[in-house]
Amino acid sequence: MSNSFLIKTEKLYKKFPMGPTVLVALDNINITINKGEFLGLVGPSGSGKTTLLNIIGSLDSPTQGSVEVLGNKIETLSHQDAAKLRNNHIGFIFQTFNLLPVYTVYENVEFPLLLQDIETAKRKELVMQALEWVGLADRKDSKPSQLSGGQSQRVAIARAVVKKPELVLADEPTANLDAKNSHNIMETMVKLNEELDTTFIFATHDEKVMKYLKRKITLNDGYIQRDENISLNNQ
Amino acid sequence: MLKFLFKGLVRDRSRSLFPILTVFIGVALTVFLYSYLNGFVSDMIKSSAHYNSGHVRIMTKAYSQESNQSPNDLAIIGIDTLIQDVEKSYPDMIWTPRIKFGGLIDIPDKNGETRIQGPVSGMAVDLFSRESPERKFLNLDESLIKGRIPEKPNEILIADDFARRLKVAPGDTATLLSSTMYGSMVMTNFVIAGTIHFGIAALDRGAIITDISDIQKSLDMNNAAGEILGFFKDDNFHSDKAYGIRNSFNEKYKNSEDEFAPIMGALPEESGLSDYMGLIDIASFVIIGIFIFAMAIVLWNAGLMGSLRRYGEMGVRLAVGEEKGHIYRTLILESIMIGIVGSFLGTLFGLIPSYLMEIYGLDLSFLFEKSSVMITGVLHADVTYETYLIGFIPGILATVLGTSIAGIGIYKRETAQLFKELEA
Ligand SMILES: Nc1ncnc2c1ncn2[C@@H]1O[C@H](COP(=O)(O)OP(=O)(O)O)[C@@H](O)[C@H]1O
Numbered sequence: 001m002s003n004s005f006l007i008k009t010e011k012l013y014k015k016f017p018m019g020p021t022v023l024v025a026l027d028n029i030n031i032t033i034n035k036g037e038f039l040g041l042v043g044p045s046g047s048g049k050t051t052l053l054n055i056i057g058s059l060d061s062p063t064q065g066s067v068e069v070l071g072n073k074i075e076t077l078s079h080q081d082a083a084k085l086r087n088n089h090i091g092f093i094f095q096t097f098n099l100l101p102v103y104t105v106y107e108n109v110e111f112p113l114l115l116q117d118i119e120t121a122k123r124k125e126l127v128m129q130a131l132e133w134v135g136l137a138d139r140k141d142s143k144p145s146q147l148s149g150g151q152s153q154r155v156a157i158a159r160a161v162v163k164k165p166e167l168v169l170a171d172e173p174t175a176n177l178d179a180k181n182s183h184n185i186m187e188t189m190v191k192l193n194e195e196l197d198t199t200f201i202f203a204t205h206d207e208k209v210m211k212y213l214k215r216k217i218t219l220n221d222g223y224i225q226r227d228e229n230i231s232l233n234n235q
Numbered sequence: 236m237l238k239f240l241f242k243g244l245v246r247d248r249s250r251s252l253f254p255i256l257t258v259f260i261g262v263a264l265t266v267f268l269y270s271y272l273n274g275f276v277s278d279m280i281k282s283s284a285h286y287n288s289g290h291v292r293i294m295t296k297a298y299s300q301e302s303n304q305s306p307n308d309l310a311i312i313g314i315d316t317l318i319q320d321v322e323k324s325y326p327d328m329i330w331t332p333r334i335k336f337g338g339l340i341d342i343p344d345k346n347g348e349t350r351i352q353g354p355v356s357g358m359a360v361d362l363f364s365r366e367s368p369e370r371k372f373l374n375l376d377e378s379l380i381k382g383r384i385p386e387k388p389n390e391i392l393i394a395d396d397f398a399r400r401l402k403v404a405p406g407d408t409a410t411l412l413s414s415t416m417y418g419s420m421v422m423t424n425f426v427i428a429g430t431i432h433f434g435i436a437a438l439d440r441g442a443i444i445t446d447i448s449d450i451q452k453s454l455d456m457n458n459a460a461g462e463i464l465g466f467f468k469d470d471n472f473h474s475d476k477a478y479g480i481r482n483s484f485n486e487k488y489k490n491s492e493d494e495f496a497p498i499m500g501a502l503p504e505e506s507g508l509s510d511y512m513g514l515i516d517i518a519s520f521v522i523i524g525i526f527i528f529a530m531a532i533v534l535w536n537a538g539l540m541g542s543l544r545r546y547g548e549m550g551v552r553l554a555v556g557e558e559k560g561h562i563y564r565t566l567i568l569e570s571i572m573i574g575i576v577g578s579f580l581g582t583l584f585g586l587i588p589s590y591l592m593e594i595y596g597l598d599l600s601f602l603f604e605k606s607s608v609m610i611t612g613v614l615h616a617d618v619t620y621e622t623y624l625i626g627f628i629p630g631i632l633a634t635v636l637g638t639s640i641a642g643i644g645i646y647k648r649e650t651a652q653l654f655k656e657l658e659a
């Protein structure tokens with residue numbers, strides 16, 4: 001990629017028609033995100049965090065303006081190409097884990113690789129490696145229903161990073177976890193960010209997450225209120 | 236991926252059990268009805284062939300005009316050479332002459348006075364020659380109720396119901412009043428050798444069977460017969476071959492002006508079954524169509540409920556980068572797997588009653604008591620190799636159809652929307 005940035009939004013707007021009026025969920029967002037960042041979108045509920053994350057993740061498209069992600073213009077991407085972008089380069093982590101209940105831990109983590117036509121031996125290697133990263137190799141044959149919330153979220157992280165994506169998008173990943181598990185999850189992600197140079201973007205309003213962030217973009221009513229780099233020394 | 240989907244189906248019973256059950260029931264019914272209809276047709280064809288028209292039938296042109304009245308004054312004369320002829324030309328067939336005749340049967344009392352009389356429909360067939368297939372075709376040995384099969388001239392078999400009505404038994408004398416080929420009245424004395432139950436209402440009412448030589452003698456029909464029947468050696472009706480033989484035979488007499496020239500007809504036209512056979516074909520189509528329709532509706536609804544339950548899964552799969560079209564195709568693939576399993580089980584279970592009915596039959600003769608159609612009262616199913624496959628058509632078509640319609644919702648919905656529903 002010739003661009004030095006990973007993601008760039010320009011004059012990005014997202015509007016939802018609400019009866020006679022229009023709700024502006026994202027209001028003139030201009031940001032540039034570089035490779036290896038560990039960035040949080042923070043702000044109260046309804047401030048537009050999820051909407052922005054979904055547009056960056058090519059699950060949704062902007063109403064106006066442009067969004068470039070890994071060299072792809074999201075606003076003009078066909079849904080086939082969007083799927084390809086997600087499949088090859090982006091991992092998702094959700095508040096509610098969203099593991100597939102009928103499949104084992106191993107199979108859940110393996111699923112993204114099945115879509116990529118990777119041969120069995122290589123798949124196995126990648127899945128086991130991802131499970132090692134999150135410390136759940138010994139639970140590979142468990143079903144999601146047999147796991148705690150923290151373990152489930154770690155499986156979800158393994159699923160997001162198993163294909164070694166450039167970018168991981170996490171929407172409120174700690175909202176359903178207690179303090180101990182929240183810290184554990186964040187530490188896992190910091191480690192992956194440092195070891196694999198994976199870019200992480202969080203949407204969160206969880207105070208416990210804040211201290212791990214290296215950059216914090218505060219949204220309010222859809223516009224950027226503040227964009228601050230947090231030097232590691234501050235911690 | 237296939238393995239992945241298969242695991243999902245096996246582990247999530249709600250995803251597979253109900254659809255498989257639906258397909259199972261529909262397919263089992265289809266298979267059974269299909270073999271039942273097949274059996275009905277082949278029973279009808281068999282009875283018609285054996286008791287009435289053969290697989291092909293030769294008559295004179297004049298006789299054929301009113302063949303159901305058995306006009307023996309229009310019979311074929313010189314049957315020996317004609318039979319030799321067709322035996323040479325069509326060696327695949329068995330040829331046998333028959334005379335149908337009507338008349339009155341008169342049962343005398345001890346003094347030789349008429350005790351009771353009744354109208355008969357008689358059939359004179361080759362009972363005595365060693366190679367004659369008639370005992371087998373008319374199923375005489377199995378149908379015998381009392382007495383024995385005729386062994387010498389002037390012995391007859393009489394329908395058991397008829398015999399009871401006339402209050403006669405084997406050994407009694409019966410006099411046939413009929414008319415000769417040339418129109419004069421004639422009385423012939425016979426001895427009743429045995430009684431038989433045809434299982435065909437039209438015959439059980441008043442049929443007698445004699446050896447053909449007796450009737451040739453008494454009706455003045457030397458070397459003559461009303462009809463010459465041809466049968467395929469495997470006793471199955473082969474439509475194309477039968478029509479081929481008919482055409483080639485009739486070609487020879489095409490230009491004959493003689494109303495006594497022979498003419499051949501094939502079973503469907505001779506028995507009046509051709510309409511029936513066409514109807515049954517349509518009925519099979521309709522039945523399969525109805526089952527496809529009904530199952531597809533049930534499976535469509537099951538698919539809709541299934542996709543509601545599986546929104547979470549769909550959202551995750553989209554997020555992971557699976558393309559919408561791919562998700563849709565995997566749903567169809569799943570439905571094909573379900574269709575195959577359901578059809579397989581349904582076929583297996585549909586075949587059980589079909590086989591039982593093929594072997595034992597289902598006695599519905601009471602329904603046909605008044606009927607003059609040549610149909611045995613005991614219905615059989617007929618399991619052919621098509622029966623093994625026919626269920627898969629509605630089974631797989633219905634699951635695929637149902638899932639395709641149910642899945643359109645997923646396909647049409649915007650990715651973001653599906654995804655939000657996942658978050659909700
Ligand atoms: N599909 C939609 N239709 C209408 N309004 C929506 C839709 N999605 C989000 N919104 C609105 O956009 C605003 C931002 O939502 P969201 O991005 O989910 O906020 P956050 O994640 O920060 O809580 C909210 O007011 C929300 O109600």
Ligand SMILES: [Mg+2]
Binds near residue numbers: 051
């Ligand atoms: Mg949100």
